[in-house]
Amino acid sequence: MKKILLLVFLIFTFLPIAATAEPKENLKATFVRDNLLWLKIKDKDIRITDTGYVRYPKWSFDGSWVAYLKGAKDGDIMDLWLYRVKSNRHFKVKENVGVNFQWSPNENSLGFQVAKNLFSLHTSQLGLFTPIAKDIENFSWLPSGKGFLISTKKSPEFHSDIILSKVLLRKKEKPAVNHLYNVKIGKNEIFASTSEFKWSNDKKWISFLLIPTASLSADGNTLCVLSANGKTFQKMDEMLIESAWFQWAPYNGLLGYVSGIGREATINKRTRVLKVPSMKNVTLTPRGYVDRDLTWQNNRTIIVSRSKENSSEDLSERALPSLYKISLSDNKQTQLTVPSEKDGDFRPEIVKNNLIWIRTDRKNADVMISPTYKSGEMVWIKNINLGSSYYEKWSWDEVFSLYTGR
Template sequence: MRKCIQAIVVFVLLFVWSTPSSGWPTNSSYTAAFIRNNDLWITSGTQETQITTGEYIRNPKWSHDGMWVAFTKGKEENEVWVYHMTTKSLRKVGKGQNIQWSPKHSIVAFQTDYTLRMANVDTPSTPIVTTIEDNIGNYAWNPSGNGFLVSTLSKLLPTGKWEDILLYRIGLDTETGTPNKVLLYRIPNQTDDFFAVLTSTFKWSPDRKWIAFIAVPTASLSADSNTLCLLSSDGTIFLKVGTMLHDEEWFNWAPSANQLAYIAGEGREATSNKKLTLLSSLTPMKQQIYTPADKVETGFTWYNDRTIVASRADEALWSIDAEKRPLPKLVKVDLDSGQQAMLSAPAMGFGDYAPVFVEDGRKVAWIRSNRSTADVMLSRPDGKNAHVWIPNLTLGINYYERWNWSEVFQPYGTSD
């Protein structure tokens, strides 16, 4: 009976997907969702609008057309809500976290514990929620928006060994209305040089032939080292690229070239051994480090296929005294020539984090913080005309100087 109901609900969702959009205009890319005093705000240009009052909001995520913002509510960050930009309506979707929008439709997916669910929010009443699959460690929408790539959660067996991680493609059949699951790849849980019990989300190369993800071991080990992996989209080639922290913002493909950049290095302290590394060739694998020997990276973004903007600090041993930990500045890195130029100059006691290009690349935004307060800055791509765009941003979580700013700030038109 449950499977029958599930099939009907998925069929309804697919029918909604095939219908034209409501015709609402797409928002300007000079728009952002952000958190101030724990409430959700929206800014478009210089006009700010407060959306919630007296709540605890985190993790804003834009729908593909900019008509919806999804977010988590509550200090446990386990209630999924959505806000509609035109009607100004707020709707509770359900219990969950790890929000991801379909790249094509007004469908939001999320996990309730280890169960993958999705909801059509473009309805006149309560969002339609359906369960897709249980025992999911992580997932991502496929690029076409008609299904998912998921990884199972490995469990400890009575023998003391861990289960293998299984990667499945889950398609949403438009004829039968039922999810169909096909095994793509089996990741052996433990070898002499590899151990993982779950994965990060998945990121496709621009030509859709490769999938990048982090293989994550148990919690105590993952705090210091994880394995960046590549899998061919047909599941025939699996590559271990290098070690890095479990940070999904620390690996990203170039905008249109099959080049993968990531911040390599082991150790939970972000103050040492964190190097911007470019995987310029996949087979054979060719890597190049762009971080000078006495520096570390705290984040980066692609400007184009040959240019990266990084948040870079002096390398230092860990200190319990925050004032002894160097703060980062923005650096523009030319991948062809190797030339690197300063892009920002924060005042003493402030650092520049989490660069991202907005307004179709015409401006660069970033977080400027002294670890007690934070503002969103905006400038031209060359760093000139820098000014405060969004003042008084709520601080993101800081773990050994690795800051999570995406939980409090997301411009429209950019990914995490």
């Protein structure tokens, strides 16, 4: 009898424990409603600003600050502001800041770009921001949080090379600039800048886009992969300029992205997965369909926003998407959501074993939530502003930021 009890104990002790979703009361987000800044904390929608036109809210790494842009009205010059959640206070940082501002991955420091100049600011010294670099095209924080990776043009000519450099921050000295890689631009190529940079989970690889002039960029940009030591560089594919459309898997060297040229999001957009360092990729979208957003659930599973391919001249006649789950191990593809014909599901994200996405009918938008391990969905945040739409490619970062940190 004792042996049987011991066997039962061992079986249940070493069985894998099913993942449980964090209660939605423990999740938080910042969003834009009626062009004002709001927070979702526990079950409460909290209005943070009373006036102005707010866009691009972004959480700090620890969830204690929100950075955002604010102007008097749509079309006005935007200023960069910080909001401290604990004290309920706002701090104006700088006027005329573009959409390129980023929090450090491991402390409450903010990098931001004004025209082509890069600055940094720590929340412990709100009145003091430090000049980092001039004449840059784009930047991202290094994974260590100790500096930046920047892109610059060798000369103003379109055909000039693009130089990638690491800028290391030093406490009592000017930042140190270390060359990483020269992207050679051919005589028949026109590349004006780069996107932000994204590191693989093991920090060995960097992905980014080479961006041509604005009119050309609307139809196609070149996805590139660079080893972190600068020794291996590869141009991989063509895709639209959308940061959420290329993402590294959480634990290995797999890069998921939505490929395809042409500005219409409902034509020729396919999810592909690239494996490094072999540089081999596989297409996961079946014929007759397009994928319009993606996220990784784990190393073996991708969730995409998918609709039927449609080239109708009337954009309102083009089908809106549903969410699908793709298993990389056997290519099994399962539909997860079934919105009404007038609704579509975009921008899936996974946090604390919850699947969160945005549902819209092109006039209104809600944030939805469902545990990843079972069926069932509910409205988590009702009535957020619409992100801007360009040929059915929606920019939800303008109006929604989910806190995914600790």
